[in-house]
Amino acid sequence: MSARTDTRGLTLMLTDVLAVDVAKALAAVDEWLSEYIRRPHGELGRTGPVCPFVEPAQRADALEIRVRLAGPTPSQTLIDEIVRCGLDEFSEVDWKSGNPNLRSLLLVLPDLSAEHLHLLDAAHTTLKPESVRRGLMIAQFHEKCEEKAARNPAFEVSHAPVPMMAVRSMAIHDVLFLAERRDWFEEYASRFGARYRNGSHGIDPLLTQVYERARAAYAPGS
Secondary structure: OOHHHHHHHHHHHHHHHHHHHHHHHHHHHHHHHHHHHEEEOOOOOOOOEEEOHHHHHHHHHOEEEOOOOOOOOOOOOOOOHHHHHHHHHHHOOOOEEEEHHHEEEEEEEEEEEEHHHHHEEEEEHHHHHHHHHHEEEEEEEEEOOOOEEOOEEEEEEOOOOOOOOEEEEEHHHHHHHHHHOHHHHHHHHHHHHHHHHHHOOOOHHHHHHHHHHHHHHHOOOO
8 A cells, every 4th residue: 555655646746846847947938038039139130129029929819838748768750740740730729819920839848858959950950841831930949059140140049948949920031041942932932022022112121132132043933
């Protein structure tokens, strides 16, 4: 009887610890969003917050946060599948915001250890082509992330206290991340090319410059 009691108690303790760890992770994510992502940063290379969409997305209740547990020995296959399922989930969320440009899904992996963070980077590389084909963008965040700011390649902009993968709708500024490959750029141009063809008033001149350079290089549709 004592062994059974001890086992039950251990199970309850582990459950309680996991619940506390997840709560701590979500609190850290909330603080990161408020104190970093929603604020300006001197190394960004531009004015405005690190991500200008987060605050309006939160106000519109268009930021969905989901916890995904990787376990003690996660494989690349598992992490890839978590992200791939996130792409599917994005289209299945009952979004409260009518503005699709504000919709973001944040997959939080609180138990992904430091030694396994590279799996998140690899998942981003593997699944970015699929996400782009769907008109979506993905971005990984973690404490060792080496992703650079679009306007300042010396600044590692995606550091975060908890491992995460964000999924969001493709936006006009994403030409900065999609001009390096023909297939990516053509997906982008199919969605936003008309805005450039109809005059680039109101579009950041840098975006126009990158778009026109890529268009000349790839000549989509020719």
